[in-house]
Ligand code: NAD
């Protein structure tokens with residue numbers, strides 16, 4: 001139920017943060033990790049998205065990523081992404097922190113964003129560490145570095161890996177001083193992003209969650225819309 005208090009909050013907000021997870025892309029047809037349809041060749045995402053899996057079989061991991069890149073290329077931003085893109089020019093200060101790697105937020109038009117888990121269309125060299133964009137599905141698998149021909153890997157934060165501290169700091173600094181925070185389509189099972197959100201809430205940010213189900217942060221938010229993000233946004 002949209003109430004007057006919420007409208008006033010949104011209209012008067014100066015510094016607005018949005019934290020998104022896989023759920024915002026569900027309506028674009030991109031499977032979430034923990035929802036149905038997360039299986040591929042009898043592997044679980046949690047078993048493929050690790051540095052150990054890549055070290056064991058880089059070709060298999062690149063095949064999996066090529067398949068996911070195709071799903072992302074076939075998908076289009078949905079009304080949820082479009083509204084989050086519009087927020088950027090609506091509020092005086094804005095930052096989107098996304099856990100998604102699917103590139104749908106940039107495609108919807110967001111430029112003030114931090115992709116804390118990386119982007120599926122970026123590769124990183126395992127030797128010289130340089131990053132490069134992939135505009136289409138790589139023809140040669142495993143992908144080699146554009147600069148030195150060594151083995152490249154997806155530029156993604158895998159399970160068990162640490163975050164880019166600079167990006168994390170940018171996200172944290174903004175969230176902690178935000179006056180309004182939208183938490184959209186995340187289960188909160190990945191600890192770091194939800195920790196940022198809970199710190200922001202304890203610093204006084206007014207939190208609005210949009211998720212058909214409860215997440216690990218639902219008990220802390222000020223308002224929870226238990227519906228799909230495309231509809232509510
Ligand atoms: P998750 O799979 O753990 O949780 C998805 C959440 O979205 C659930 O809480 C579910 O109830 C909710 N949801 C489902 N449909 C929704 C809808 N229509 N509207 C709003 N919410 C909806 O996802 P997570 O919390 O983002 O964590 C998964 C990790 O996997 C992330 O780190 C992310 O990097 C990665 N991942 C990314 C993508 C992507 O880029 N699209 C897809 C799968 C996984």
Ligand code: ZN
Nearest residue numbers: 125128145148
């Ligand atoms: Zn290189």
